[in-house]
Amino acid sequence: xxxxxxxxxxxxxxxxxxxxxECRASEDIYNGLAWYQQKPGKxxxxxxxxxxxxxxxxxSRFSGSxxxxxxxxxxxxLQSEDVASYFCQQYYDYPYTFGAGTKLELK
Amino acid sequence: QVQLxxxxxxxxxxxxxxxxxxxVSGFSLTTYNVHWVRQPPGKGLxxxxxxxxxxxxxxxxxxKSRLSISRDTSKSQVFLKMNSLQTDDTAxxxxxxxxxxxxxxxxxxxxxxxxxxx
Numbered sequence: 001x002x003x004x005x006x007x008x009x010x011x012x013x014x015x016x017x018x019x020x021x022e023c024r025a026s027e028d029i030y031n032g033l034a035w036y037q038q039k040p041g042k043x044x045x046x047x048x049x050x051x052x053x054x055x056x057x058x059x060s061r062f063s064g065s066x067x068x069x070x071x072x073x074x075x076x077x078l079q080s081e082d083v084a085s086y087f088c089q090q091y092y093d094y095p096y097t098f099g100a101g102t103k104l105e106l107k
Numbered sequence: 108q109v110q111l112x113x114x115x116x117x118x119x120x121x122x123x124x125x126x127x128x129x130x131v132s133g134f135s136l137t138t139y140n141v142h143w144v145r146q147p148p149g150k151g152l153x154x155x156x157x158x159x160x161x162x163x164x165x166x167x168x169x170x171k172s173r174l175s176i177s178r179d180t181s182k183s184q185v186f187l188k189m190n191s192l193q194t195d196d197t198a199x200x201x202x203x204x205x206x207x208x209x210x211x212x213x214x215x216x217x218x219x220x221x222x223x224x225x
Contacts, residue, residue: 034211043216046207046211050208055213096154098151098153
């Protein structure tokens, strides 16, 4: 199985700040990567797919980048509604696998 | 508007079988794919398997032969069935639809919380 290593596990940032979350795959996943946001008690919501494509309705302050085994999610100008956990997921190969998640809190 | 809703038992006895139904609206099961993903309390996400729009299925081998996914297109329902439940199967079980790419889960149900009791 492809292992997805996500960092950091938790992150504290101030409103208006830019934050970056990293995800490293155990092998090349050829941009088959998605990012999800999950607020407490809610289901995950798709943010980014194909490593850098913004899902419909997602604010443009979210962006994804990367290639090969290294990917990142950037949130510009952090808003209070961005407090959530974030997960990366590879869909290049079966079984699809997720990173362990990053919990983002406000400082 | 794409919607998914999971219905199933809150409590299942140890070694028994779990059955959850995902009822969808706003799309056809012959057009979109549907995935099952679970999340143990306070933990991460685990992909369990998928029902493809053509009727085929794929499973996470971690569940070996105890997982089965099926559908009834006339009722817009996808079914998850998993036997030999253990306490570490306690989790919230989500169904999610996929239209942006085979493995991209672009809409999710609210989830069904299941506790396996000994």
